[in-house]
Amino acid sequence: MKLKTYKYKLELKNTFRISHTARDFQETLIVELSDGGFTGYGEAAATSYYGVDVESMSATIKAMEPLIAENIHKTPEELWEITNPHFKGNSFAQCALDIAMHDLHGKRNGQPLYKMWGLELKDLPLSNYTIGIDTVEIMVQKIKEFPWPLYKIKLGTDEDVEIIKELRKHTNAIFRVDANCAWTAEQTIEYAPIMKELGVEFLEQPLPANDLEGMAKVLQHSVLPVIADESCINESDVKKCADYFHGVNVKLTKCGGLTPGRRMIAEARELGMKVMVGCMTESTVGLSAIGHLLPLLDYVDMDGGMLIKNDIADGVKVYDGKTHFPNRNGTGAELLIIKEELKNA
Incomplete structure (x- = not known):
């Protein structure tokens, strides 16, 4: 199993303004999870309103790499339950990993998720x-x-x-x-x-x-x-x-x-x-x-x-x-x- 994380800065076409904030860029975390010749990708956008940044999300996920490797052949739902206590409320990081695991699981089974x-x-x-x-x-x-x-x-x-x-x-x-x-x-x-x-x-x-x-x-x-x-x-x-x-x-x-x-x-x-x-x-x-x-x-x-x-x-x-x-x-x-x-x- 291989686990990688990447940081990207997405540039917005226009300043995005809502009632409590405005921004021109969106930083986002990409998780790349590989096993058995298949690779899944997940994502979570960093949001200051919820106190979330890319670096902390990446660190949280990387700290669980041995646990993820040990359970990589389980279903996404099983991995979610196993890792959930270790995320300690960091739902954004868990989302990025969960999406990557779903993507990997679908590829291993030769089907898109909806099927x-x-x-x-x-x-x-x-x-x-x-x-x-x-x-x-x-x-x-x-x-x-x-x-x-x-x-x-x-x-x-x-x-x-x-x-x-x-x-x-x-x-x-x-x-x-x-x-x-x-x-x-x-x-x-x-x-x-x-x-x-x-x-x-x-x-x-x-x-x-x-x-x-x-x-x-x-x-x-x-x-x-x-x-x-x-x-x-x-x-x-x-x-x-x-x-x-x-x-x-x-x-x-x-x-x-x-x-x-x-x-x-x-x-x-x-x-x-x-x-x-x-x-x-x-x-x-x-x-x-x-x-x-x-x-x-x-x-x-x-x-x-x-x-x-x-x-x-x-x-x-x-x-x-x-x-x-x-x-x-x-x-x-x-x-x-x-x-x-x-x-x-």
Whole structure:
């Protein structure tokens, strides 16, 4: 068995701004896991908001190399359970390893992941394209530069309703609104009927994650569905969210990979909730893993490859209004650029 980690700096096409941060680059960790002539790739984007950096993720994974080697012939789910106590809450690092192990496992078994899971590529939801917070003129310009049938609009300003009204003048696309915890319950309830009239499909995480009293009011009075994001981090959060949201947005990096992500999707379905999976501006390595979950989802946000200039991989791609799958096993991801291995561990 061979385990390598790489650090990449993904350059964004535009400054990506949400209610609590802005960035022009996205650093990301790639894990390369090889055994028996097969190689799997996994990814986790570093996110300062969650206190995650590439070096610490790499060090955490490299420290477990003997344990991984000892259990490399087990299933991804078995390896996840074995290594989970050693990650000590570092879900981003565990996600990168778990995706790499799934990719390796699919290749060893000669099948793409969706086939291994008994799924078919039909009736797949299309990814939205995200428009970050900016001046309304620049937000309009982004829509004109990238015509798409489905946009996620990042909000959290003093002019949120006016922004949606102006954007609606320039496209007939469906809108989804993500306030990233920036609104109050009163604002959400007030804005919802206006935004529904303007073609907004749902509201994502309008309130801070700890404002459960406010979310109870929103659930009772909002005329638009509300989807949890920051309120739904790991598996234990799904059941809690059922009392306050219509659906959940599962992020593989936040929960620890495909293994817990699939369990969260199944639980949400059992609870009668809508299910979305979102990305963290990963490259096509991470996005390819998300792609194999599409048959299980109502909504998906996997537009990272459309938002970056220097995608480092080939695999599951979103373009021309469709999701395109390569004829390869595992996740289907292949690195296009190999860099020097991280030696920090």
